[in-house]
Amino acid sequence: MVIEKLNLCNYRNYETLDLNVDSKTNILYGDNAQGKTNILEAIYICSTTKSHRGGKDKEVIKFGCDDAHIKIYINKKNKEYRIDIHLKKNKSKGIAINGIPIKKASELFGIFNVVFFSPEDLNIIKNGPSERRRFIDLELCQLDKLYVYNLLNYNKILNQRNKLLKDLYFKPDLEETLDVWDLQLAKYGSEVIKRRSEFVKKINEIINPIHKKITDNKENIIVKYDKNCDELELYNQLVLTREKDKKYKTTNVGPHRDDLSFYYDDMNVRIYGSQGQQRTAALSLKLAEIEIVKSIIHDTPVLLLDDVLSELDSKRQNELLNSLENVQTIITCTGLDEFIENRFKINKIFKVKEGK
Ligand code: ATP
Numbered sequence: 001m002v003i004e005k006l007n008l009c010n011y012r013n014y015e016t017l018d019l020n021v022d023s024k025t026n027i028l029y030g031d032n033a034q035g036k037t038n039i040l041e042a043i044y045i046c047s048t049t050k051s052h053r054g055g056k057d058k059e060v061i062k063f064g065c066d067d068a069h070i071k072i073y074i075n076k077k078n079k080e081y082r083i084d085i086h087l088k089k090n091k092s093k094g095i096a097i098n099g100i101p102i103k104k105a106s107e108l109f110g111i112f113n114v115v116f117f118s119p120e121d122l123n124i125i126k127n128g129p130s131e132r133r134r135f136i137d138l139e140l141c142q143l144d145k146l147y148v149y150n151l152l153n154y155n156k157i158l159n160q161r162n163k164l165l166k167d168l169y170f171k172p173d174l175e176e177t178l179d180v181w182d183l184q185l186a187k188y189g190s191e192v193i194k195r196r197s198e199f200v201k202k203i204n205e206i207i208n209p210i211h212k213k214i215t216d217n218k219e220n221i222i223v224k225y226d227k228n229c230d231e232l233e234l235y236n237q238l239v240l241t242r243e244k245d246k247k248y249k250t251t252n253v254g255p256h257r258d259d260l261s262f263y264y265d266d267m268n269v270r271i272y273g274s275q276g277q278q279r280t281a282a283l284s285l286k287l288a289e290i291e292i293v294k295s296i297i298h299d300t301p302v303l304l305l306d307d308v309l310s311e312l313d314s315k316r317q318n319e320l321l322n323s324l325e326n327v328q329t330i331i332t333c334t335g336l337d338e339f340i341e342n343r344f345k346i347n348k349i350f351k352v353k354e355g356k
């Protein structure tokens with residue numbers, strides 16, 4: 001799939017923007033704080049409904065304005081799609097696909113797939129487990145509607161269970177109701193775990209050859225997600241930790257506490273790896289992500305590279321840019337040296353200056 005056109009109105013530092021992108025490699029270059037990442041962010045919102053930066057929807061509205069519009073035109077297997085996002089100051093956002101408003105934001109998932117790569121992603125191995133859960137959740141939500149359904153229900157019930165654990169102190173009679181929540185939590189939680197396990201299995205089928213190429217065959221990488229628990233097993237674990245949960249007034253087991261670990265053969269990269277090894281593992285993971293998305297959607301996602309090239313040495317830059325064949329890519333950078341030195345083919349260059 002490719003983006004054909006992007007329009008912005010009162011979005012961050014853009015009053016208006018009308019951008020016709022090339023179907024291959026596009027560069028957005030300019031000094032710091034000119035609006036490069038803002039463009040990638042707007043595209044990302046059209047895919048996931050949320051900013052990659054986190055934060056509140058209204059933060060993207062241009063200072064002094066009441067609302068912002070993003071409009072994106074996509075060509076997917078020769079079919080045209082238009083996604084309109086209307087972000088409002090004090091109301092929830094409106095989303096329309098080909099002019100037809102959708103009721104739930106999750107209906108947008110899967111229409112338009114992007115892979116976003118920023119310098120923070122290079123720290124995914126050394127950061128805390130929540131970053132790795134966020135990675136897997138964002139990916140699966142784009143690819144699997146049932147995952148979204150199970151995860152949303154799981155999180156809803158988890159919140160209710162945690163609220164109950166807090167209320168128990170004042171109303172101990174409520175303890176009997178805990179079992180109802182545990183049954184539900186086990187039902188949705190085991191589905192979340194099952195789908196995460198399948199996803200990690202797919203990563204492992206793809207990541208090692210990519211990684212070996214980047215490291216000149218020196219290292220084998222394995223991603224571990226040591227969870228294989230069915231509904232009954234998760235329910236039993238919840239029952240077993242009830243006393244602890246009551247004491248800490250929160251739920252201590254379940255997929256909301258999951259983590260992924262990365263190993264070079266027997267070595268845990270997060271604990272023992274050098275910074276370079278951790279970043280290389282992160283790059284391999286990102287490259288594997290592109291391949292997985294391709295294989296699941298039977299199409300190419302759009303790749304957004306925010307300032308990552310300057311963070312990589314030239315061998316890794318080459319690996320990354322060479323893997324982009326046939327994938328529409330939008331790259332932000334402050335200079336063009338890397339492209340000139342490596343003689344990479346660029347199809348369109350945009351200079352970004354003060355929101356123009
Ligand atoms: P860098 O190279 O430093 O990453 P960039 O070109 O990617 O820079 P952006 O992150 O796109 O820069 O931000 C550009 C500008 O947008 C910043 O100067 C910021 O102050 C401005 N900005 C952010 N939010 C808003 C907003 N809601 N309204 C107006 N301007 C905003």
Ligand code: MG
Binds near residue numbers: 036037038307332
């Ligand atoms: Mg930026």
